[in-house]
Amino acid sequence: MQEQVDLPEPPRGRGRPAAGREVSGRLPWMLVLPAVVGLVFLVLPLAGLLIRAPWATLLRRLAEPQVLEALRLSLVCATVATAVCLLLGVPLAWLLARVSFPGRRLVRALVTVPLVLPPVVGGVALLLVLGRRGLAGQWLEATFGITLPFTTAGVIVAEAFVAMPFLVISVEGALRAADQRFEEAAATLGASRWTVFRRVTLPLVMPGVVAGAVLC
Template structure:
């Protein structure tokens, strides 16, 4: 019986102006980028060697970082959600640190720890011959460092919200711990797990600071898309723009994939 809600008060004009400015901060750079795209040369630019190498390397390392995050980040989230222990808030703080730490600092820290003379890197090198800095493995590690917190906090939140009685019910039905985990716990948090993985992957794909600090900028080995954009800006603007457009498209794809979870459910 009631029609659409009618606004009885309009927000002050100043608020609208400031809001428009706020939106402009996001929109203007994108428009600027799109305005400069050399559309006719785009296929040729994207087919270039540097672009192909960077794209391949970015996909490889971001997917590897996501898989590693799933393997070790989900158990970490489980421990944070389900176990009580001293120093838990410290552990959670350490997990969240990469979210606020400048990535360059993260990269430097990785270098000191895992560099050839680092406290872990030295022995690792002596024992196995593995060298992480300035290698593709180093790119994966840097991306994991900055991206995994997204997975841990998303999954931890989902596990906390999951009613433990479902797992209890499964146990009374004779399900082993592993069966409970794979048939009840993980399927029930699947939407959050998927969202966490998507965010982790997107963050890994865009990683720059920690990567260039820890892994350097070697084409086909450590030069990911963001690094290639940075280099191309110096000497080949059109390639830089083409690469940037590629990343915008990928990022939009992730957002659209998560829209039901992040945009609408508010």
Template sequence: MRSASRDARAGTVSRAAPAPRPTRGRRPRARRAPPLALLVPALAGAALLITPLAALVAAAPWADLPRLATSPEVVQALGLSLRTATVATAACMLVGVPLGWVLARGDLPGLGVLRALVTVPLVLPPVVGGVALLMLLGRRGLLGRHLDAWFGVTLPFTPAAVVVAQAFVALPFLVVSVEGTLRATDPAVEDAAATLGAGRWYVVRRVTLPRVAPGIAAGAVLCFARALGEFGATLTFAGSFPGTTRTMPLAIALALERDPDAAVALSLVLVALSLAVLVALRGRWVGGVRA
């Protein structure tokens, strides 16, 4: 009788306490107020970045902004910037994704030196990059003189030179993003696919690339934004010819000498475009990764 009553009470308890349901996803991390020693310099850093943009907005000639932003020169420069930045980003994707993969997963001698050289354009003054491109691809450059003599191809001061200059300064953003994403991805799934008989190219195409796609997309968007705002290397290597090589940043620099209000208006257009690109990046990819 006692054992039967114990079994009955145990059954009652088990029915009264159902098994906990599995939770979906990860619980959001609790947010805490930062310490004052971090909050003060953080606000100072934010002010350093935001107040110049606020000053730009305050100085904008809002009444004349539609007229200035839709002038033929601005439309021409903006169209050229968008076209060349798109082509430069596509070229960077073609070589940057494999380069990031090699840096993250390759087993080759000298990878540390290669990584340092690849990231040099991140800290190199853009004008120096333009001079380096001239020394390589100019009519008397290391490679350019052969292109001119053998094929009659001259790159400097052409739209192709704009693309090359933009790709030179923007490629490291894509490579660093792809390499960081690959390093943060556990290769165990790829190893499992390989042990099940999948070929190396199949693993890269069907396992690795889908897993690192958000990082690749983020790097591509940053690459596009950097190419869109390139100034120094473009001016040095491609010049500033209307309709041919004068991109939006070059048009802003020229307008600053003639009409400061026009320069402010064009700067606002470029800032708005860059913000739209970055907001699209965060909303679609950063949020998706966190989810």
């Protein structure tokens, strides 16, 4: 029979990894102070807005016909623009995440351009393309009689132009983080590409799709 040997227990407080002691140590004030200042910088304007809002007459003002019409128009435009972003942005994100093609980095950079454009520059760019004398606006008006400037459709196009990069970035990140073995397993079982995308890929990246839609 083998003799059982009792190993000595390690001293208490010394079995914790060094990384744990570093995390539980003193706060790095060189990072905490700028973080607090940044938080105050972001929250203070919102607090001022809430404090100075006319809460006593808010319901009466929201019930005015002009305000109700503006709220309805904003809700319709935002909803339709989000649907357009989902319809076009999800396939674009899948293309950037799963397909290797020449110029993919350039395409990804072009997708993020609306994020850095000032609103005035973005509006002028859309007007030069879709205006009555724009590159595509002339053809739309001459062929189909469609005029976009100063219309609800024009607002939807402008909102989708600004919001789609948020969706593409969110969905592309979710696609890159998703485990492709599930898609490969479905493909080996005979599922078509559309079935794999609809039944496997979309459920895997749905949190990213929802997050992108909320940003839109």
